[in-house]
Amino acid sequence: MKAKHIELVVNEKAYDMTVAVNRTLLEVLREDLNLTGTKFSCEDGECGACTVLLDGKVVRSCLTLAVDVRGRKVTTIDGLSQNGELHPLQAAFIEHGAIQCGFCTPGMILSAKALLDRHPHPTEEEVRTAIDGNICRCTGYTRIVKAILVASQKIPMVS
Amino acid sequence: MCSYSVVGKGISRVDVMEKATGAAQYTFDIRLPGMLYGKVLRSPYAHARIVHIDTSRAEHLKGVKALICGRDIPPRGLFHLGDQTLLATDKVRFVGEPVAAVAATDRDTADEALDLIEVDYEELPPLFDPEEAMAEGALLIHEKLGEYHRLMPWLHPIPGTNICHLTKLRRGDVEAGFREAYRVYENRFTTSMVQHCSLEPHVAVAAVGATGDITLYASTQSPFLVRERLSHVFQIPISKMRVIVPYVGGGFGAKSAVTTVEPIAVGLALKAQAPVKLQLDRSEEFTSTVVRHPTVINLKTGVSRDGKLLASKAKVIWDTGAYADDGPFVARWGGLTASGPYQIENVWNDSCCVYTNKAVAGAFRGFGCSQITWAHESQMDIIARDLGIDPLEIRLKNAVEEGATAAWGEKLHSVGLKASLRAAAEAIGWGKKLPPGTGMGIACMHKFTVALMSSAMVKVNDDGRVEVFKGSIEMGQGNNTIVTQIASEVIGVPVEQISVPEIDTRFSPYNGGTFGSRDTFMVGNAVRLAAEDARRQLLKAAAEMLKVPFEELRCEGGRVFSSENPAEGVYLAEIAYYSNASPAGPIIGKSGYSLKGIPFRGIPLDPETGQSERPAACWTYAAQAAEVTVDKDTGTVRILKLVAAHDVGRAINPTNCEQQIEGALVMGIGTTLYEELGLDAGRIVNPSFADYKVPRASDVPELVPIIIEAPHRDGPFGAKGVGEPGLAPTAAAIGNAICATTSVRLKDLPITPEKIFSEMKEREA
Ligand code: FES
Ligand code: FES
Numbered sequence: 001m002k003a004k005h006i007e008l009v010v011n012e013k014a015y016d017m018t019v020a021v022n023r024t025l026l027e028v029l030r031e032d033l034n035l036t037g038t039k040f041s042c043e044d045g046e047c048g049a050c051t052v053l054l055d056g057k058v059v060r061s062c063l064t065l066a067v068d069v070r071g072r073k074v075t076t077i078d079g080l081s082q083n084g085e086l087h088p089l090q091a092a093f094i095e096h097g098a099i100q101c102g103f104c105t106p107g108m109i110l111s112a113k114a115l116l117d118r119h120p121h122p123t124e125e126e127v128r129t130a131i132d133g134n135i136c137r138c139t140g141y142t143r144i145v146k147a148i149l150v151a152s153q154k155i156p157m158v159s
Numbered sequence: 160m161c162s163y164s165v166v167g168k169g170i171s172r173v174d175v176m177e178k179a180t181g182a183a184q185y186t187f188d189i190r191l192p193g194m195l196y197g198k199v200l201r202s203p204y205a206h207a208r209i210v211h212i213d214t215s216r217a218e219h220l221k222g223v224k225a226l227i228c229g230r231d232i233p234p235r236g237l238f239h240l241g242d243q244t245l246l247a248t249d250k251v252r253f254v255g256e257p258v259a260a261v262a263a264t265d266r267d268t269a270d271e272a273l274d275l276i277e278v279d280y281e282e283l284p285p286l287f288d289p290e291e292a293m294a295e296g297a298l299l300i301h302e303k304l305g306e307y308h309r310l311m312p313w314l315h316p317i318p319g320t321n322i323c324h325l326t327k328l329r330r331g332d333v334e335a336g337f338r339e340a341y342r343v344y345e346n347r348f349t350t351s352m353v354q355h356c357s358l359e360p361h362v363a364v365a366a367v368g369a370t371g372d373i374t375l376y377a378s379t380q381s382p383f384l385v386r387e388r389l390s391h392v393f394q395i396p397i398s399k400m401r402v403i404v405p406y407v408g409g410g411f412g413a414k415s416a417v418t419t420v421e422p423i424a425v426g427l428a429l430k431a432q433a434p435v436k437l438q439l440d441r442s443e444e445f446t447s448t449v450v451r452h453p454t455v456i457n458l459k460t461g462v463s464r465d466g467k468l469l470a471s472k473a474k475v476i477w478d479t480g481a482y483a484d485d486g487p488f489v490a491r492w493g494g495l496t497a498s499g500p501y502q503i504e505n506v507w508n509d510s511c512c513v514y515t516n517k518a519v520a521g522a523f524r525g526f527g528c529s530q531i532t533w534a535h536e537s538q539m540d541i542i543a544r545d546l547g548i549d550p551l552e553i554r555l556k557n558a559v560e561e562g563a564t565a566a567w568g569e570k571l572h573s574v575g576l577k578a579s580l581r582a583a584a585e586a587i588g589w590g591k592k593l594p595p596g597t598g599m600g601i602a603c604m605h606k607f608t609v610a611l612m613s614s615a616m617v618k619v620n621d622d623g624r625v626e627v628f629k630g631s632i633e634m635g636q637g638n639n640t641i642v643t644q645i646a647s648e649v650i651g652v653p654v655e656q657i658s659v660p661e662i663d664t665r666f667s668p669y670n671g672g673t674f675g676s677r678d679t680f681m682v683g684n685a686v687r688l689a690a691e692d693a694r695r696q697l698l699k700a701a702a703e704m705l706k707v708p709f710e711e712l713r714c715e716g717g718r719v720f721s722s723e724n725p726a727e728g729v730y731l732a733e734i735a736y737y738s739n740a741s742p743a744g745p746i747i748g749k750s751g752y753s754l755k756g757i758p759f760r761g762i763p764l765d766p767e768t769g770q771s772e773r774p775a776a777c778w779t780y781a782a783q784a785a786e787v788t789v790d791k792d793t794g795t796v797r798i799l800k801l802v803a804a805h806d807v808g809r810a811i812n813p814t815n816c817e818q819q820i821e822g823a824l825v826m827g828i829g830t831t832l833y834e835e836l837g838l839d840a841g842r843i844v845n846p847s848f849a850d851y852k853v854p855r856a857s858d859v860p861e862l863v864p865i866i867i868e869a870p871h872r873d874g875p876f877g878a879k880g881v882g883e884p885g886l887a888p889t890a891a892a893i894g895n896a897i898c899a900t901t902s903v904r905l906k907d908l909p910i911t912p913e914k915i916f917s918e919m920k921e922r923e924a
Contacts, residue, residue, distance in 0.1 A: 037181020046848035077181035101635025102178030103408030140825035
């Protein structure tokens with residue numbers, strides 16, 4: 001298999017690497033960079049467990065080729081808390097009981113982050129739509145939606 | 160009521176920090192040095208004889224390190240009935256059955272190797288319909304049914320048929336009850352084949368040590384069962400078979416038995432003499448792992464004019480697919496409970512577990528209770544409507560209560576059924592006037608809690624931290640939090656000072672398995688007793704250290720002190736340090752738990768009548784109510800509100816109980832309205848999340864979980880489990896609400912818009 005040289009930034013750390021052209025971003029994150037916070041459950045674009053942010057936008061890392069993200073910025077769950085401080089979404093997920101088995105959590109939090117970054121004060125319906133691509137089989141979603149709304153309320157209103 | 164400091168509080172779960180940051184490790188994340196990747200070749204036929212397997216080309220592929228097929232494996236049975244080996248030997252019995260497996264240096268090579276294995280099959284006529292499979296003269300799926308080794312003496316296969324188990328329940332004189340009845344109702348209900356869809360797939364990593372000992376990481380609910388079965392299959396002593404279970408990313412029953420994944424991983428690792436990871440992909444999850452039993456449930460109910468249930472007869476057929484797996488257990492419990500949580504003098508049930516050439520059905524959250532409840536609660540609604548009695552009233556009139564005798568002969572205790580019914584009715588506004596097009600439905604249930612046995616160990620470390628060792632799995636249900644609260648309450652240490660290590664059969668005490676809603680009750684009791692033991696040891700050592708009588712000492716906030724003079728005290732760390740040097744040794748509390756005077760599997764059922772004084776650890780009860788609208792032009796159902804009142808005995812952690820109920824309700828919505836594995840000649844046609852719809856965030860209505868507490872005298876602090884019941888009454892509550900607004904009564908799950916629409920059209924015509 002042909003390999004290519006790429007540079008990319010993951011969680012604000014720069015990497016220089018050679019990857020086979022058929023490998024997905026998911027594989028490179030989990031296997032080469034040992035960032036196992038990102039999960040996968042279908043490798044088919046349907047469950048959202050592999051969600052990461054690419055330049056701030058939601059992507060399914062199982063459907064994204066690593067060579068296609070050359071030169072771009074990737075955010076995964078492993079890099080979300082800063083200096084031991086939880087991201088407000090992580091804190092809200094904990095506080096509002098939005099985590100059960102935790103397997104959907106990384107993808108769920110990143111989908112929520114992308115939403116709040118572009119739209120800090122969404123309605124409940126907008127929250128539900130934003131996470132519709134993320135399956136959770138444990139929680140029934142109610143507490144996840146609540147956690148996202150609470151986190152959004154902590155973001156100051158800009159007038 | 161006495162008050163507790165931690166029990167009864169909705170504290171935040173103990174494992175959420177790791178899970179929120181992505182640091183939590185699952186079997187899925189395990190990688191060992193030199194690890195190979197396993198892949199499984201599966202049967203394309205529903206029923207065929209294996210004539211020949213040629214593996215030579217695959218074996219010579221570069222990168223292939225091991226290949227196994229039926230002729231290489233130990234011929235010993237995997238599970239209860241001994242009807243299944245880890246790979247097919249002479250026959251395949253369902254599409255998706257493992258036929259051969261390879262381990263290679265990478266996944267692509269393993270895939271390529273599968274393509275190079277040539278299997279000659281001779282197709283046999285398949286059986287897909289369980290009723291046909293039960294008919295006299297039907298071809299046999301297991302010709303040697305009578306010869307299989309039965310792990311449980313009560314298993315009741317009928318040789319020369321496709322019936323792998325039959326449970327009978329007989330009480331009173333059902334025919335006399337029907338004769339006496341004002342009316343008799345006969346209806347047939349069915350349920351679909353559905354999938355658990357845990358987000359973490361089935362996965363196992365096996366490694367062989369220098370002395371032939373095996374270490375297995377597995378995403379399983381039952382590490383001790385897996386250990387015992389693998390040790391049997393591979394004839395390895397139990398002490399050389401080590402099973403480690405990190406966090407499990409959802410189980411819902413699919414991981415509660417030994418599956419083919421763990422033994423195939425071990426078989427490959429033994430052959431390759433290298434670590435092997437075997438992880439199923441999503442389509443294999445859909446096509447090769449256990450499913451929820453499709454059922455056919457025929458109910459006949461005799462009722463007095465005022466709605467008193469006089470006689471109930473149920474013939475339940477559990478379509479268990481190609482192998483028995485947990486099917487006989489499901490059928491057994493279904494056979495006991497099929498007449499519902501009602502006081503009925505005359506009951507007759509036959510609960511039959513039947514082989515077909517389909518995916519294997521096994522444990523699924525609810526363990527048969529969901530299917531049974533769908534039937535008896537739809538039936539109750541049919542009766543209420545026909546007699547013109549309010550559906551809530553007819554249930555209250557017949558509901559079991561404290562001291563009532565169940566159909567299986569047990570005198571019931573801790574029965575929060577009527578309270579659940581009233582609470583659910585109140586929360587939904589039962590009886591209020593509804594806008595046109597809107598309807599309400601109610602349903603209730605009873606569910607057993609499996610007993611078995613559990614044990615626990617509570618250790619106080621030199622830094623004063625307390626570790627709770629137990630054999631139950633944390634799979635998202637919150638068990639680590641529950642045992643933390645129990646230990647904290649008993650010993651008198653803050654929850655922050657307690658940790659719960661992952662399960663490792665080398666250190667963790669035995670547990671029957673994380674299923675059947677049993678861990679809060681059984682493991683909870685073992686932890687309670689072990690913590691009491693640890694506390695006793697702490698006080699004893701402190702008494703020596705402080706020279707204060709034992710009786711005068713108290714432990715609070717992680718410190719033992721004299722109740723006379725609280726300033727005089729020692730911290731747990733100091734006691735642990737002292738104790739290490741004393742003849743008493745380290746502070747390690749321990750205990751086992753099973754029900755007093757009762758065999759650990761419960762009192763066996765009488766084989767002819769199903770009667771038993773106490774077949775289960777306890778029973779839980781619930782009632783749910785739904786408010787729905789139905790679009791008259793499309794048949795589309797919109798659920799406006801779902802309320803669920805569950806008797807949990809006592810809530811150790813109310814938030815955790817609510818979380819379990821909410822999650823189950825949403826699973827209940829899916830299995831009621833759309834979840835169904837479609838089959839074409841035995842092949843599952845929708846093996847993906849694109850084609851098998853599970854509920855998404857925008858499908859979820861307002862959910863109202865309500866906790867009812869009818870404490871159980873044997874439960875830890877009175878608690879009972881609540882993991883499974885949450886989706887059992889949901890289908891009937893929704894179905895009854897649909898009927899209330901459309902007059903359409905659907906008896907087959909799932910209730911799709913097409914079915915509603917065509918029924919509505921038929922009624923118009
Ligand atoms: S794993 Fe990428 S969407 Fe499911
Ligand atoms: S918490 Fe288990 S899948 Fe969401």
